[in-house]
Amino acid sequence: GQQVMQIPQYQHVQEGEDFTTYCNSSTTLSNIQWYKQRPGGHPVFLIQLVKSGEVKKQKRLTFQFGEAKKNSSLHITATQTTDVGTYFCLTTDSWGKLQFGAGTQVVVTP
């Protein structure tokens, strides 16, 4: 069945640094969504990517969907303490099956 891998599982970032988290699927995806979950909170939608090679930006966040629609990345520039949380990808495969990645837990030190 479909396997979704998210790397890294844990990211320790100094405030002001950049980092990237990746979501990789074993199968071609229909689309991918990114969610953020603050400590003790619930997932909150960030963005959806549908087209091959699509790139979307939200302020300091840049989201990219791979050409083969099997992987995606989230890049955050100039990390702030408000970026703390776990970032999950939610994938949908060709059969409509939903699957969350394991998430990247981000810790930011001032």
Added chain:
Amino acid sequence: EPEVTQTPSHQVTQMGQEVILRCVPISNHLYFYWYRQILGQKVEFLVSFYNNEISEKSEIFDDQFSVERPDGSNFTLKIRSTKLEDSAMYFCASSEGAGWAYEQYFGPGTRLTVT
């Protein structure tokens, strides 16, 4: 801003008991979901519901689980004969359209503790 609500926020139950977790999705949304998150782990899809029937379910969603939309506003998850390993945070979510194409709005969750 409309939001998904869930009750109770915390439920403690004894092993073998039945629990019902309640959710009120956003009023104009058509698709509803249940997810669970065991402490420190990823969010796991349980089931999606549309037009008063299950549209998709995961391997986790076995005969122990059932969902219902008893009226026009509530969406419930029933867990029969609870086990220790059912202890987790259960999130309800809703979306305007199919979850693969539309943003899902999550509720605050119900923490289930099975003792």
